[in-house]
Amino acid sequence: MNRKNKFRSIRTDMIICFSVLVLLTTTIFMFFSIRYTNDNLKVSSTEHSIQLMEQVNLNIGTYINSMKHIPEAVINNSDIKEYLFEESQEKYKKVQEKFQSILQVRKDIYNMAIIADNGKVFINNGRDQWNEEARLEEKDWYQEAKAAGEQSVLSSSHVQNAVKGEYKWVVTLSQGIVNPKTGKAEGLLFIDLNYDVISSLCESISLGRKGYVYILDQKGTIVYHPQQQLILSGVKEELLGEVVESKQKSIQIQEERENKIYTPLHSEETGWTIVGVTYSSELVQNEWTMRYVYVALAATLIILAFAMAFFMSNEITKPVKQLQNAMKEVQNGDFRPVSISVKSDNEIASLNHSFNRMTEHIDELIKKNINEQREKQKSEMKALQSQINPHFLYNTLDSIIWLIEAGDNENAVVMTSALARFFQQVIGNSVFYVTVWKELEYTRNYLIIQQMRYKDKLDFEIQVEEEIFECKIIKLILQPLVENSLYHGLKYKEGQGHIKITGYRQGDKLIIKVMDDGAGIREEKLKQIFSEGNESHHKYNGVGMRNIQSRIKLYYGEAFGLQVESEEGAGTTITVTIPYIVSEESYEEA
Amino acid sequence: MRKRNKQITGWIIIISMILLCLVFLALEEYHDSQSKEVVFIPKVADETNDFWMTMINGAESAAKEYGIQMTILSPDVENNYEMQKELIREAIAQKPDVIALAPILYSGMTEDVQQIADAGIKLVLIDSRIDKELEECYVGTDNMEVGILVGKKMKEYVTEDTHIAIMSHVKESSTAMEREKGMREGLGEEEYRIKTVLYSNSDYEQAYMLTKELLSENPEINLIGGLNLYSTVGVARAVKEMGLQEHVKIVGVDNDIEGIQYLEEGVIEALIVQKPFEMGYFGIQKAAGLINGGSVETIVNSGIATVTKDNIYTGENEKLLFPF
Numbered sequence: 001m002n003r004k005n006k007f008r009s010i011r012t013d014m015i016i017c018f019s020v021l022v023l024l025t026t027t028i029f030m031f032f033s034i035r036y037t038n039d040n041l042k043v044s045s046t047e048h049s050i051q052l053m054e055q056v057n058l059n060i061g062t063y064i065n066s067m068k069h070i071p072e073a074v075i076n077n078s079d080i081k082e083y084l085f086e087e088s089q090e091k092y093k094k095v096q097e098k099f100q101s102i103l104q105v106r107k108d109i110y111n112m113a114i115i116a117d118n119g120k121v122f123i124n125n126g127r128d129q130w131n132e133e134a135r136l137e138e139k140d141w142y143q144e145a146k147a148a149g150e151q152s153v154l155s156s157s158h159v160q161n162a163v164k165g166e167y168k169w170v171v172t173l174s175q176g177i178v179n180p181k182t183g184k185a186e187g188l189l190f191i192d193l194n195y196d197v198i199s200s201l202c203e204s205i206s207l208g209r210k211g212y213v214y215i216l217d218q219k220g221t222i223v224y225h226p227q228q229q230l231i232l233s234g235v236k237e238e239l240l241g242e243v244v245e246s247k248q249k250s251i252q253i254q255e256e257r258e259n260k261i262y263t264p265l266h267s268e269e270t271g272w273t274i275v276g277v278t279y280s281s282e283l284v285q286n287e288w289t290m291r292y293v294y295v296a297l298a299a300t301l302i303i304l305a306f307a308m309a310f311f312m313s314n315e316i317t318k319p320v321k322q323l324q325n326a327m328k329e330v331q332n333g334d335f336r337p338v339s340i341s342v343k344s345d346n347e348i349a350s351l352n353h354s355f356n357r358m359t360e361h362i363d364e365l366i367k368k369n370i371n372e373q374r375e376k377q378k379s380e381m382k383a384l385q386s387q388i389n390p391h392f393l394y395n396t397l398d399s400i401i402w403l404i405e406a407g408d409n410e411n412a413v414v415m416t417s418a419l420a421r422f423f424q425q426v427i428g429n430s431v432f433y434v435t436v437w438k439e440l441e442y443t444r445n446y447l448i449i450q451q452m453r454y455k456d457k458l459d460f461e462i463q464v465e466e467e468i469f470e471c472k473i474i475k476l477i478l479q480p481l482v483e484n485s486l487y488h489g490l491k492y493k494e495g496q497g498h499i500k501i502t503g504y505r506q507g508d509k510l511i512i513k514v515m516d517d518g519a520g521i522r523e524e525k526l527k528q529i530f531s532e533g534n535e536s537h538h539k540y541n542g543v544g545m546r547n548i549q550s551r552i553k554l555y556y557g558e559a560f561g562l563q564v565e566s567e568e569g570a571g572t573t574i575t576v577t578i579p580y581i582v583s584e585e586s587y588e589e590a
Numbered sequence: 591m592r593k594r595n596k597q598i599t600g601w602i603i604i605i606s607m608i609l610l611c612l613v614f615l616a617l618e619e620y621h622d623s624q625s626k627e628v629v630f631i632p633k634v635a636d637e638t639n640d641f642w643m644t645m646i647n648g649a650e651s652a653a654k655e656y657g658i659q660m661t662i663l664s665p666d667v668e669n670n671y672e673m674q675k676e677l678i679r680e681a682i683a684q685k686p687d688v689i690a691l692a693p694i695l696y697s698g699m700t701e702d703v704q705q706i707a708d709a710g711i712k713l714v715l716i717d718s719r720i721d722k723e724l725e726e727c728y729v730g731t732d733n734m735e736v737g738i739l740v741g742k743k744m745k746e747y748v749t750e751d752t753h754i755a756i757m758s759h760v761k762e763s764s765t766a767m768e769r770e771k772g773m774r775e776g777l778g779e780e781e782y783r784i785k786t787v788l789y790s791n792s793d794y795e796q797a798y799m800l801t802k803e804l805l806s807e808n809p810e811i812n813l814i815g816g817l818n819l820y821s822t823v824g825v826a827r828a829v830k831e832m833g834l835q836e837h838v839k840i841v842g843v844d845n846d847i848e849g850i851q852y853l854e855e856g857v858i859e860a861l862i863v864q865k866p867f868e869m870g871y872f873g874i875q876k877a878a879g880l881i882n883g884g885s886v887e888t889i890v891n892s893g894i895a896t897v898t899k900d901n902i903y904t905g906e907n908e909k910l911l912f913p914f
Contacts, residue, residue, distance in 0.1 A: 133854040139903060159903060159912045161854070167847065167912050210655055227651055229644075229867040229913070232906035233893065295612065 011317040018309035026298045026305075034294055041290075042280070046250050046263060049276040052205050053265035056213060059201055061269035064154060064173070067109075067193060070102060071152055071175040074114070074189050084116040084187045085179045096126045110170050111160060111192040114177065118186070129164040136162065142188075145174035149185045154270050156217040157224060160192050169195040171223070199224050208282040216273045220244045223272055244273045252280075319348045323355060330359060377554060378432075399453045411452060418448040425475075435583050436503065436510070437469040443478040447499065450486060458486070459496055464503035464512070471510055472583045474555055477548055481514045481562075481574050484545065489518020489572050509560075510580040517571040526566055552578060626658045626881045627686035628874060631677050633694050633717070635664035640846070641866045642668075644913040645716070648870030649690070656878035661686070671695050675702045682709045688877040690714040696764060697721040712880045716873040719764070726880055729873040729890040731864045733768035736894055740769070740815050740841050741776020743860045743896060747839040748780045753810045756787040757797055757821035769817045769843070785811060790821040797824020805832060812838050819844035822861070826852040845897070845911055853899055861897045863910055868892040 074080055077098060083091035095114075103109060103124065113123035121130055136142045141155035155172040170192035176185030202213040202224050214225040220241035222228050230236040239253065243264045251262040259280040266273050396419050403412035422445040425438065434442075440462060447460045482499060490497030503512040521529070530549050545562065552561045556578050566572040630649050634642050646662060653660035663681055665673040671694040681689050682705055689706050693699055693715065700722050706713050707724045715725040744754065756773070758766045766789075774781050788804065790797035797820055805811060805828065814829075816822025822842025826849070829838045835857045842849065843862050852858040869892040879886040897907050 131854075133851075133856075159908050161903070165847065165851065167850065169912065169914070209657060212654075227655075227871075229648070229865070229906070229909050230651075230871060232909055233865065233868065233895075235868060235871075299612075 009317070010320060011313045014313035014316065015306075015309045018313070019306060022302055022305035022309070026301055030294055030298050034291060037290060045278060046261060049207060049211075049261070049263040049278050050249065050265065052207065053213070053263055053274045053276045056201060056205060056274050057265055057267045057269075060198060060215075060272070060274070061267060063193075063197055064269055067106075067173055067191060068152065070106070070109075070112075070191060071173065071189055073102070074098070074112075075175055075177045080114060081177065081180060081187075083122065084114055084120055084177060085118070085181065092122075092126070095122055100125055108194045108197060109191055110168055110194055111162060112190070113162060114187060114189050116177075116187040123162060131161055131164040134162050141172050141174070142190075145172070145176070145188055145190065146185075148174075148176065150176045150178060154272075156219075156221045157195050157198070162192075168192070169199075171195055171198065195224075202226075205276070207276055207278045210282060211276065211278040214238070214275050214277070216240055216244055216275065218244065218271050239275070243275050257281075319352060323348070323352055326355065326359075330362075374554070395453065396449050399449075403452075415449055415452050418445045418452075421445045422449065432475060433472045433583070434475045435469060436464065436471045436473050436512075439473050439475065439478050440464060440469075440501070440503075442476075443482050443501065446479050447482060456496060458490060458499065460499040460501070462501045464501065465505065468503050468505055468510055468580070470583050472581045473510075473512075473578060474551055477552070477576060478512065478514065480544075480548055481576070485514055485516040485518060485572060485574070489516040489520070492519040493517070505580050508580050510578050512576040512578075513573055514576075515571065515573045520568040520570055520572055521564070521566040522568055526564060529564055530562075552576070626656070626878065627661070627684070628653065628658050628688045628690060628877045628881075629661045629663060629681040629684055629686045630690040630716075630870075630874065631674060631681060632662070632664045632692045633674070634666070634668040634670075635662060636668075639668070640913055641844075641864075645692075645866040645870035647913070648867035648872075649874045650870075651867075652871045652874035652878070656875060658874060658878055658881075660874065665694070669694060671699060675699055678702045678706065682706060682711060685709075686711060687881045688712045688714060690716055690873045690877050692717040693720050694718075695720070700724075712877070714873055714877050714880070716869055725888075727876045727886050727888055727890060729869055729876060729892055731869070731894055732891045733765050734772040734775075735891070736843055736862050736864075737769040737772020737774070737817070738776040739772075739862045739894060739896055740817070740843060741773040741778070743776075743841045743862070744773070744813055744815050744839075745777055745780055747813055747841070747859060748777075748783065751810070752780075752783050752813050753785050753808070754780075754783045754813045754815065755785055755804055755808075755811045757801065757814060757816045757825050758787055758789050759792045759818045759821050761789045766817060773815055773817070783813075790818075790824055792818060792820045794820050794824045794827070797821045798828045801825045801828035802832065805829070805834060805838070814838060814840050816840065816842035819846060819849065822858065823849050823852070826857045830855070830857045850902065850911055853897065853902065856899060859898065863895050863897055863907075865893045865895065865910060867910075867913065 079091045079094040080098065082088075083095045099112060099122070103112060111124055111128075113121065115121045115136070123130060139158070141153075141158055144155065145153045152173065152175040155174070157169055157171050159167050160170045160172070161167055172190050172192050174188055174190040177187030177189055178184065179186040198215070202215065203226070205213045207213065212226050215223040217223050220243075222231065222238075222240070225231060225238065227236055227238075231238045239251070239262060243251070243262060244266075246264055249263065251264070253260045253262065261278045261280055263276040263278075264273050265275070396415070400412050400415050400419070403409075403415060422442065425434075425442045425445075444462060447458075451458045451460065478501065482501070485499055486497075490499070498517050500515045501512065502515070503510070505511075530546050545564075549562045560577050560579065563575040563577065564572065565575070630646070632642050632646060635646055637643060642664075646664075649660065649662075652658070661681075661684065663677040665671075665677065674694050678689070678691065678699070679702070689711050691703065691706075691713065693703065696718070697720065700720050703713065703720055703724055704722070713725045715728045715730070717730045719725075719728055719730070748754075754777075756770065758770055760766050770787065774784070777784070785808065786804065788797075788800045790800065797816070801814070801824060814825050816825050819842075822840065822844065823846065825842070826840055829835055829840060830852065835855070840852075840858045841860045841862070842858055845853075845861050845863050849858065849861060853861055872890050872892055876886045876890060895907060895910055897911060901907050902911060
């Protein structure tokens with residue numbers, strides 16, 4: 001297995017962890033909430049329905065109860081009894097007053113009437129016209145009321161036609177009036193209550209969009225039903241008698257595709273049965289809505305959590321990533337102090353802190369190392385500079401002896417003094433820089449000696465602008481170059497060779513050229529001239545071209561150095577380029 | 591590592607998208623199940639007009655039962671057909687699934703109704719029709735059946751010396767023709783007893799005047815059939831006023847309080863009544879059927895009932911005659 005494939009960033013791990021965590025918790029949460037809510041939905045909706053039915057029952061019961069004291073006040077009134085059962089009309093006024101006092105307070109009473117078996121009738125204020133065609137004795141409610149004797153009876157809903165020209169839906173509360181003479185109920189009081197009170201109460205109950213409420217009396221006759229018309233005409237069917245009989249708290253009926261839940265409530269006060277009907281398809285619809293809401297919620301949460309996971313893991317792993325990048329740079333050898341910004345105060349921050357300290361430290365060490373290396377090189381250079389080529393000394397001294405032996409004292413003096421001046425500059429001079437003038441003098445002394453030794457072979461010329469005489473130059477640059485020209489160029493040339501040294505300023509640079517018309521350097525050799533490992537072949541006076549080149553670069557920088565141009569058989573020109581720096585101090589030896 | 595990260599991000603985005611799509615789909619479906627829109631345009635919606643209020647009640651009852659969003663647009667008075675034309679245009683602009691219309695005019699608003707069909711909206715006609723068959727379904731009273739019931743009821747009162755008069759409403763109107771035809775069929779072999787057919791032009795006063803005239807000129811007339819509410823009530827008024835209720839039997843169509851009083855008093859023997867609640871209910875029920883893509887009957891009979899003095903307050907009739 002490839003290691004690279006197995007690699008996963010901390011960030012990815014964190015995102016995966018977060019995501020799995022969120023998914024897991026959300027799913028579990030959703031599963032349980034939906035299950036729990038599902039179970040609860042049916043039970044709670046049935047309970048809700050029952051509660052509503054109790055509410056309806058309470059309201060109707062309160063309404064009916066508030067009426068029940070009225071019959072008491074009427075049926076035992078002696079004026080009324082006298083009016084009903086005696087022939088005389090003298091109590092008419094009293095009855096009228098009594099009726100008016102009641103009807104004035106209770107506006108929701110449509111009609112209040114007393115009727116005796118003997119045909120005597122009093123209705124409302126006495127002015128309303130009795131409907132001669134009413135035929136009350138044929139009506140169910142009237143027959144029931146009569147059958148109940150002295151008991152009060154609440155009728156089902158019906159149209160009251162007792163007043164001429166009025167046909168209103170009412171619920172009638174009635175009670176028999178006892179004739180004190182016979183002790184039998186020979187009269188009847190009936191009070192017509194506004195049916196709208198009951199119907200609007202039922203209509204106001206909301207059992208979902210399709211659910212409804214209906215009321216039946218003891219016999220299973222409809223008191224109120226929103227689709228009473230359709231049921232009576234047989235278009236629709238409804239649970240009637242069976243609900244009245246039922247002792248169950250709820251009944252489920254499968255009707256076409258719909259599942260209806262009936263919650264009947266048997267009322268003590270009225271003897272009616274109030275039934276709530278809910279559609280379980282609506283519950284299911286609610287259930288689906290709820291599920292969608294849950295899923296939507298969960299989806300939103302998950303997406304939110306993913307976004308958060310991304311953001312958070314990014315935030316947390318950002319410093320680690322920074323550290324990683326910084327370390328990579330260090331790995332690649334860039335020891336500049338990377339210095340990661342340390343914002344927070346945690347483990348990673350302290351890691352960063354340590355890393356910063358470490359890179360700083362390493363950087364310091366590297367700098368120190370470089371300096372040390374430089375110093376070492378410099379001291380090596382110094383050592384090289386102060387080396388004397390023993391062959392040159394021997395050869396010169398040998399030449400001097402020859403001159404003396406030949407009696408040429410004058411030239412012997414010249415040569416000796418030149419040698420003396422030459423060595424004066426090499427020995428006992430610890431300074432590193434000299435003026436161009438001094439360097440030239442030194443070279444000139446060398447050339448004088450060599451010219452004396454190879455009289456007919458060497459000619460030289462120094463043409464340096466005075467301007468640069470006081471400039472600073474590293475010691476022992478020119479002499480080795482001249483020596484180089486001498487031994488590699490002129491030595492192999494037939495006849496007299498020529499060495500020319502020129503020097504001038506070019507902007508902020510100082511250019512010194514050493515030109516010879518010697519044998520020149522072959523092209524391939526020219527290429528290798530500064531390369532490593534070549535040193536031995538060009539080593540003269542202990543100081544080679546490479547050495548000079550590296551010394552210039554070491555002291556002046558990479559922009560400076562030597563440039564060699566050569567043509568085989570025509571000569572070589574070596575150009576020294578160094579910065580133009582006018583010496584301020586005197587480099588005279590102490 | 592980068593590649594893997596991208597893969598995971600991709601997966602997460604895909605899963606989120608799928609979840610979101612599911613939720614939207616589900617909500618869309620839920621939304622769909624809710625938006626069944628029907629505009630119902632009756633001839634009038636007037637609190638004092640029991641017939642139309644009952645029809646609207648029936649329509650509302652069906653709308654609730656079938657989960658329909660119903661809008662009612664109704665003219666201010668019963669014969670304002672200009673306003674009803676305007677309401678048809680308004681209804682089309684609402685872009686409902688179905689328009690349920692009770693057209694005031696038989697042939698005067700065909701172009702307007704045509705626009706409903708042109709707009710791709712399904713049409714249910716309630717109570718009345720128009721001269722072009724543009725509707726998916728017609729719900730109303732079978733006028734032929736009304737006539738037959740009137741005729742059969744009248745036949746019950748036929749004796750040897752029975753002479754019949756007919757008080758129709760608008761000559762050559764479709765309902766008048768159908769009812770008369772039915773009535774003749776109901777009378778069967780007694781049809782020859784019809785002495786005259788009069789037209790009240792749906793006016794109480796005209797019916798009253800025509801009857802007074804008829805009975806004073808032709809005292810042998812002792813059985814009158816009224817073919818709509820105005821004719822029937824007008825006839826009854828005249829008969830009662832002339833004190834001829836024992837002599838003249840009346841069988842009529844439709845009801846109002848006055849008519850019921852005459853029925854209670856025995857002036858009118860029987861009334862054939864329509865069922866407006868059923869009309870409204872079936873109208874919207876069929877509209878729901880059309881929305882749900884089912885095929886529905888092209889003609890739905892909303893039914894009628896015969897009411898006499900003895901069954902006014904029994905069962906269905908009580909609610910039918912006194913809807914409120």
